[in-house]
Amino acid sequence: MGRSKRQFAESTKSGARLRAAGLRPTRQRLRLADVLFRHGNRHVTAELLHQEAQDAGCTVSLATVYNTLHQFTASGLLQQVIVDPSRSYFDTNTGSHQHFYDEEDGELIDIAGDTVEVSGLPAPPKGKTIARVDVVVRIRRA
Amino acid sequence: MGRSKRQFAESTKSGARLRAAGLRPTRQRLRLADVLFRHGNRHVTAELLHQEAQDAGCTVSLATVYNTLHQFTASGLLQQVIVDPSRSYFDTNTGSHQHFYDEEDGELIDIAGDTVEVSGLPAPPKGKTIARVDVVVRIRRA
DNA sequence: ATTCTTCTTTGGAATTATTCTAAACTAATT
């Protein structure tokens, strides 16, 4: 009973989040949201989220994980971080911020949004607007 | 004769470049270097370079194009640009500079190295050094 | 509640970019 109560509480929170994003709160989306947003800011790959969902006792197909990551991104619940040509990371921190990326161990670390300042940006080409400015600080073993 | 002379001249230039980079100047590397560095700064994908080589009458396998792009990158003749999760770009401009990236048509545009300034970078985590700071300005149809 | 309609999920096949492999070749060296 205690257990089901806690699950209900979590699902409620995720449910609100999903409804606010205009997404139907299905069982798998609720579970994935639970896993994604339980702790603070995180960076996940599809494979990692899939694994964590399994570990949490939730069977979701990898295809659904991919669908969900993209839907969450499209609805502003996640942000995609492009730093590695071989895999995609998704970030639960959707605010404007930057990253350290360690290519050696594939680790992403947030840099708070008000830390780095980028100045001197040239005007975008005619007919284009700036959608976003990404700063990736690539680090390696000293 | 005029034709072979011109080819020789080009190959000589590329040959010097390869030798300087410590790479054995083989026929395919010479040809690829010719295509890559003939005009000003360029951004190519493996597929594109392969196509251009074919068009220039040089038969190189795609595997060799990949090998060559990586060797050129490792020797500092090219720089890899990571902006799109589905393909890798290689840039003939190896100086410190930044990019506009138009996700809609996959176009990369250089921003001169002394234009953008990034300030307020936090110190890297213990035991790590900053290898490079990449700034990608994502643009879209206005 | 039951039905109807629409959106989701899923296993598995398909796709795509890229890497690997082992054999055939070529450049540099002796």
Added chain:
DNA sequence: AATTAGTTTAGAATAATTCCAAAGAAGAAT
């Protein structure tokens, strides 16, 4: 010319991701 070491290549293999069509849930309507 013979030897050695580095290259190229076709094609198989890999890995991440997407596609597909069928089966399953959600929400709305009855």
